[in-house]
Amino acid sequence: MKPTGITPSQTVGPFFKYGLTPSGDYAWNDAFTNSTLTPDVTGDRVRIEGRVFDGDGVVVPDAMLEIWQADAQGRFADPQDKRALPNASFRGFARCGTDKDGNYSFDTIKPGVVPDPDGKPQAPHIVLAVFARGMLRHLYTRIYFSDEAGNAADPVLTLVPADRRATLIAVREAGKAVYRLDLRLQGDDETVFFDV
Amino acid sequence: MTFIYPVDSNKSHPLPLSPEYKSSIKRAPNKPLIPMRHTLSELTGPVYGHETVREGDSDLTTQHTGEPIGERIIVHGHVRDEDGRGVPDTLVEIWQANACGRYVHVRDQHPAPLDPNFTGAGRTESDASGYYRFVTIKPGAYPWGNHHNAWRPAHIHLSVFGYSFVTRLVTQMYFPNDPLFPFDPIFNSVPDEKARARMVSSFDLENTKPEWALCYRFDIVLRGKNATPMETK
Numbered sequence: 001m002k003p004t005g006i007t008p009s010q011t012v013g014p015f016f017k018y019g020l021t022p023s024g025d026y027a028w029n030d031a032f033t034n035s036t037l038t039p040d041v042t043g044d045r046v047r048i049e050g051r052v053f054d055g056d057g058v059v060v061p062d063a064m065l066e067i068w069q070a071d072a073q074g075r076f077a078d079p080q081d082k083r084a085l086p087n088a089s090f091r092g093f094a095r096c097g098t099d100k101d102g103n104y105s106f107d108t109i110k111p112g113v114v115p116d117p118d119g120k121p122q123a124p125h126i127v128l129a130v131f132a133r134g135m136l137r138h139l140y141t142r143i144y145f146s147d148e149a150g151n152a153a154d155p156v157l158t159l160v161p162a163d164r165r166a167t168l169i170a171v172r173e174a175g176k177a178v179y180r181l182d183l184r185l186q187g188d189d190e191t192v193f194f195d196v
Numbered sequence: 197m198t199f200i201y202p203v204d205s206n207k208s209h210p211l212p213l214s215p216e217y218k219s220s221i222k223r224a225p226n227k228p229l230i231p232m233r234h235t236l237s238e239l240t241g242p243v244y245g246h247e248t249v250r251e252g253d254s255d256l257t258t259q260h261t262g263e264p265i266g267e268r269i270i271v272h273g274h275v276r277d278e279d280g281r282g283v284p285d286t287l288v289e290i291w292q293a294n295a296c297g298r299y300v301h302v303r304d305q306h307p308a309p310l311d312p313n314f315t316g317a318g319r320t321e322s323d324a325s326g327y328y329r330f331v332t333i334k335p336g337a338y339p340w341g342n343h344h345n346a347w348r349p350a351h352i353h354l355s356v357f358g359y360s361f362v363t364r365l366v367t368q369m370y371f372p373n374d375p376l377f378p379f380d381p382i383f384n385s386v387p388d389e390k391a392r393a394r395m396v397s398s399f400d401l402e403n404t405k406p407e408w409a410l411c412y413r414f415d416i417v418l419r420g421k422n423a424t425p426m427e428t429k
Contacts, residue, residue, distance in 0.1 A: 003417045006278050007394050008386040009209045010368040011219075013353060015301040019291025019317035020355060025302060028317045031248040031289075055222040062303075068242060068361050078240035080359070093242035116235045127237045127361055134219030136210035136385045138366060139229075140238075156232050185223045195203065195229035196238050196362045 009137040014062045016131075021064060021097035034096035035107040036069070038089040043072025043109035047178045048143060048170055051102040052132070055186030059102025063132035065183075066095045067106055067143070069125075074112030110145065116155045123150035123157065130183060130193075139193040143181055146171045160192050167191045200234060201362050205278060205419045208391040216381035218342050234362065241360040244287040245321030254320035256290075256332040264314035266295025266333035270403065270411040271369070274326040275356060278420035282326025288416075289319045289355040290330060297336030297350075306338050331409065337376060349376035349383060358418040369414045370396045 018026035022033050037045065052060040069092050070076050075083050077092045096104045113121045126143040144151055146169050151157055157165055167189060170179035183191045212224035257264055271290075275283040293299050293316060296308035300315055314333060322328045335350045351368040358364065370383065374396075377383055386392045397414040404411040 003276060003278055003280060003394075003415070005391055005394065005417065006205050006208050006419055007365060007367050007415075007417045008391050009365060010353075010385075010395065011217075011382060012355075012366050015293075015299040015304060016291060016353065018300050018315065019353065020289060026300065026315070026317075028315055031244075031319065055226070058222075060223070066364075068237070068240075070237070076236060076240040077242070079243060080240055081236070091242060091244075093244070114236050117233050122235060122237070125237065129361070129364060131366060132223060134217070134221075134223035136212060136214055136217065136220060136224075136382070138364070139212075139225065140362075142237075156235070159230055159232055186226050190225055190227050192227075193225050193229050195206075195231045196201075196234060 011133060011136050012064055012131040012138070014133040016064060017097050021095055032095040034094050034105055036067070036090065036092055036094045036109065037107055038087065038091070041071070041087045041090050041109055045107070045177060046110050047105060047107050048126070048181060049103065049105035049178065050170075050180050050182040052098050052104065052130070052183045053102065053185065057187070059098075060132055060185065061098055061100045061102055063098040063102070063104070063130060064095065065098070065104050066093070066129045066131070067108065068093050068127045069108065070111040070114050072109050072112050074114045113150070120155055121150065123148050123154040125154070125156070130185070132185075140196050141183070141191055141193050142168050144169045145179060164192050200239060200421045201360065201419045203231075208386070208388065208394075210385035211387070214381060214385040217385055238362050239360050241357055241363065243285060244357060245285050248287065249319055249321050254318055254330050256314065256316065256318045256330065259315055260313040262313040264294065264311050264333050266311075266314075268331065268409040269334045270329065270331055270405065270409050271352065271397065271414055272327070272329035272403065272411065273413050273415040275322045275328060275416045275418065276326055277358065277363075277418050281420070282322070283358055283418060284322055284324045284326055286322045286357050287319060288322060288328045290332070290352050291317045292332065292352040293335040293338055295333050295336050297338030308336070308338070334371070342381060347376055347379070349374040349380050354416065356416055356418065359421065363418040365416070365418055367416070368395060371412065372396055372399055
């Protein structure tokens, strides 16, 4: 029987933590962490960290972020990607809840170049989904890296008005493999979100 | 292959800003979302289940030494795409309040009893036909601070991955004929009445187990991917 439409989204609510994220407070949630790193992973290890803010600039302590990304060679751990992964246990997915000060962090590897539908190279990027109390549907955005020359020609980043692109670019801290990117759900410096 | 997952499907979703739901006012983006073509990054997605789901994770009534208090229920259904095909091997995660309407969560200060035998979290994997099944306790309604005398209708939160990152869905399953529906701004954030009805499970007498548990059916429908611009019909 063909359904008549999709199931609508609803807010993740404020109480998702014991069900979905490994906060350390509950015995249940050991399935996901904020790391994609596996023992056999190859590539540049990086940490991405930042905070989530609402329209008043107040931190959001009850947000959940999920990342999905290619490996260092631009391959996805997905059965639709027929190329064998060089790192058999790399999954490319991680999940993180914000803490009481709105902080999040991910430990991962810098992804490789992934083609767009025309075969043009996309600059290294991570797809990010943002969930939170008050958000009836999660939002899609991307994380780019400040030290990538390919950003200037990236087919998705160039869709974004120039004065808003900085909201998608994680800035590398001097001398460290750490990139910082704050997310703003609303306001003058609102993060760019995509309609996918 | 440009838009493999039709964007039209998203019309079923709530609008980001739904002023009756007060938490949405400062958290919904003010600026329009930027349309983009799907790339491999959006068309692929994590496949989870096999390694993450343990024996017993789908039965929330047997996770502790004693039996939880409340009305034992079976919740089952299919994960399908909007073209009616079952979506196999997808991880379904749930979390919910206990029978008294209290979450285990530290921030839930509703003065209702916590149940030492109920955590309220579960996970399972859909089978080859997209079928999934949980055994749990019917959650209670609970008050929240949104407005005077605000009570959430009883609900179970569900999280599902589909074939791709754009089919990711977090939703809430409600129970039939709940008198709180007309007063709940989260339920009513979905403007279309038919779409709203798709969040309500149906009572399933046929699969109710005599002397043991009532059963509810809840089919989860994700975006389908055959309605591409190349399709001719």
